[in-house]
Amino acid sequence: MEGGAYGAGKAGGAFDPYTLVRQPHTILRVVSWVFSIVVFGSIVNEGYLNSPSDSKEFCIYNHNPNACGYGVTVGVLAFLTCLLYLALDVYFPQISSVKDRKKAVLSDIGVSAFWAFLWFVGFCYLANQWQVSKDNPLNEGTDAARAAIAFSFFSIFTWAGQAVLAFQRYQIGADSALFSQDYMDPSQDSSMPYAPYVEPSTGPDPAGMGGTYQQPASAFEPEPQGYQSQGY
Numbered sequence: 474m475e476g477g478a479y480g481a482g483k484a485g486g487a488f489d490p491y492t493l494v495r496q497p498h499t500i501l502r503v504v505s506w507v508f509s510i511v512v513f514g515s516i517v518n519e520g521y522l523n524s525p526s527d528s529k530e531f532c533i534y535n536h537n538p539n540a541c542g543y544g545v546t547v548g549v550l551a552f553l554t555c556l557l558y559l560a561l562d563v564y565f566p567q568i569s570s571v572k573d574r575k576k577a578v579l580s581d582i583g584v585s586a587f588w589a590f591l592w593f594v595g596f597c598y599l600a601n602q603w604q605v606s607k608d609n610p611l612n613e614g615t616d617a618a619r620a621a622i623a624f625s626f627f628s629i630f631t632w633a634g635q636a637v638l639a640f641q642r643y644q645i646g647a648d649s650a651l652f653s654q655d656y657m658d659p660s661q662d663s664s665m666p667y668a669p670y671v672e673p674s675t676g677p678d679p680a681g682m683g684g685t686y687q688q689p690a691s692a693f694e695p696e697p698q699g700y701q702s703q704g705y
Contacts, residue, residue, distance in 0.1 A: 489566070498581075498638040499562055505588075505631040506555035511624045512595075513548025516541050519617035533614045534602035544621055547595050551588055551628070558584070571646075578643045585636035589629050596625040 493499055520541050521530040534540035561577060568574050599622045606618075 493562060496562070498635055498642075499559070501631050501635045501638070502555050502559050502562070505628060505635070506552060506559075508624045508628045508631060509548045509551040509555065512621045512628070513545045513552070515617035515621040515624075516544045516548070519614035520544070520621070522613055533606065533618050534599060535606040537602050540599055540602040543595055544599055544625070547591050547625075551592075551632075554584065554588065574646065575643075578639055578646060581639035582636055582643060585632050585639055589632035589636060592625055592628040592632060596622060596629060599625060 520533050522533055523530055532538045532541035534544075558581065561581075565574070565577060568577065599618075603618055603622060
C-alpha cells in the first residue's frame with residue numbers, strides 16, 4: 474500500500490509505470506476491463522440469433538431483448554469506467570491537494586460498489602432468462618451466452634475488491650493527511666487574526682512581554698519609625 478495521504482507516496486511526484494502496474498487496485502481494474510469486454514463481446518457477436526421462420530433476430534436469452542440490452546450496456550459502460558479510473562491512477566501521484574485526493578478515493582469507493590451491484594443484478598437477470606430459454610434446437614451461441622453469465626459473476630468480485638481496496642486507501646489516507654505537505658500548524662498560520670496564546674513563564678522575561686506579574690518594590694515599604702532630625 475502506498476504511503477502518504479490517500480495513497481499518494483509523494484505529492485506532485487512523477488509517473489512511475491512500474492509502481493502503477495504492481496498496485497492491487499490497478500490489477501483489478503485491468504481484470505475488470507477484460508471481463509467487461511468478454512461480456513458485451515459475447516452478446517454482441519453471438520447473443521442474437523435468426524428465427525427459423527423469418528429473418529428477424531432475437532435475443533438468445535429467452536427472446537428477451539432487454540436481457541441482451543442490459544448485458545451490452547453494462548459491459549460497455551464498465552469498459553469505459555475502467556479506462557477512466559486507470560487514467561485517474563496514472564494522474565493520481567501528481568495531485569498535490571489532500572482534498573482532491575480524498576474526493577478521488579471516495580468516488581472510487583462509490584463507483585466500484587455501484588458497479589459490483591450492477592453486475593450482481595446482471596448476473597441474476599441473465600442467468601434467470603437463460604434458464605427459461607427455449608427454441609434453440611441447434612444450441613447456437615450457447616457458449617457465448619454462458620460466458621457472459623460467468624464473467625458477469627466474476628465481475629461482481631473484481632469490482633467489490635476495488636471498493637474494498639479504495640476503502641482501505643481512504644482509511645490510511647485519513648490517518649496520514651495531517652502529516653502531508655498540505656497540513657499547517659494553526660500556531661504558524663500568519664493569516665490568523667490573533668496571535669496564538671503563549672503560556673506565561675515563571676522565569677525572567679528578557680523580551681519584556683508575558684511572564685508573571687511583579688508588584689512594585691515601593692508599594693508596601695514600611696515608613697521609617699521614630700524621630701528623624703532634619704537639617705536647617
